[in-house]
Amino acid sequence: MKRQARAFALVTFLATALAIAGCGRHTYDGVDLREYVPAEYLEDVLESLERSGDNASSLLDALRGAPEEDRTAVSFLIAEMAAADLASVDGPFLLDTARLTREAREHFPWGGEVPEEVYLRYVLPPRISQEPLEPWREYLMGELTERLEGITSMEEAAIEVNRWCGERVGFKPTQRRDQGVFETLASGYGRCEEMMIVHIAALRSVGIPARQAWTPYWATSDNNHAWTELMVDSEWHYTGACEPRDELDDAWFNESVKGAALVMSSVVGAPAESDEVYREEDRYSLVNSTRNYFKPGAIEIVVSSDGRPAREIPVTVSLWNFGALRAIARNDTDESGVVRLTIGDGEYFVAAGTRESRDWKVARVVAGDTTRVALTLGEALPFEGEFRLVYVEEE
Secondary structure (H helix, E strand, O other): OHHHHHHHHHHHHHHHHHHHHHOOOOEEOOEEEOOOHHHHHHHHHHHHHHHHHHHHHHHHHHHHHOOHHHHHHHHHHHHOOHHHOOOOHHOOOOOOHHHHHHHHHHHOOOOOHHHHHHHHHHHHOOOOOOOOOOOHHHHHHHHHOOOOOOOHHHHHHHHHHHHHHOOOEEOOOOOOOOOOHHHHHHHHHEOHHHHHHHHHHHHHHHHOOOEEEEEOOOOOOOOOOEEEEEEEEEEEEOOOOOOOOOOOOOHHHHHHHOOOOOOOEEEEOOOOOOEEEEHHHEOEEEEEEEEHOOEEEEEEEEEEOOEEEEEOOOOEEEEEOEEEEEEEEEOOOOOEEEEEEEEEEEEEEEEOOOEEEEHHHHHHHEOOOOOEEEEEOOOOOOOOOOOOOEEEEOO
8 A cells, every 4th residue: 555655646746847837938037938839930039038048037027028010020039939039039139020921011012912920931931041140130121112113013023122122133153151231231332142141131021032042162163153933923933143034944044944954942940842952051051952943853962881770870962063072952861871963964973981981982963863872881991083973964
């Protein structure tokens, strides 16, 4: 009887402890967050507050101070905020971001056409790439509102926004670190990524969903490139950033991108089910959008060691650019020892392993087909011999 009583007491204690712990998961610093945060963001908001250090009080003030119509937006921003921003972005900046984004959505006739999930991931976020965060939204919306007066089509508005950007920013190489929106506008020039940052900021400021896209390296010429993807009528389109054309899906790189090895896009938070995920990271995802531009092939890399699948082994896929092998994709093998990648037609240098144990092969990928490559980890011998990589030429 005593043993049964002690067992019952232990079960009761554990149940009570779990219940208390469960209650604690919706409070922070004595504040019950269920009053301010939608249930789907509660866990991530709590994690963000716990990771934000001394800045937690400012983020908490934003959650408590947000009007009801902006609570989802503020909660999403905090739930999906990068670690570096959690420690530095203050509450008033988040409140202004949510308010100004909502005002743009209400003001422009296409605002109601944007689904909520698209709005949160591609209109609301104040960061585009690796630039310093700046309060660009109010300035850009003010500059563009009169310019867009009388335009009711999102597509026409997007084309006009790019004309405005092209009048103010041209291409010129700059430093490696990205300039902010105001720095690029003040100087009148930037690298392709900085032009893209200005363009996406301008589109988002007037309620048009936009995201960055890039090819890590061109397959048929030295260098790489970044540009803008924007959503119109639930379809993704592309355009050169600050390089206006009279229609979407038209840019100087029209032919180059058809021979690209890989095109990637970035997403705040989790991607849509229709997206092909390249890699999910902490608070953001990378999408393989290659098939949006041409019919690609696919490569399946199977890595083994001692006759068994080699799990969590780094795999790189490289091409020749700037006089050296340049990795365009890096991923770890899954539980089956496999990495899969949608990729353009051509030949690639595929390698897996570490300095101590590795293997490599040259793989030929054909559009519409899947190329399977088997790599067996073994003694890491120095490379000897030669190989040639061939890609589809621009037409």
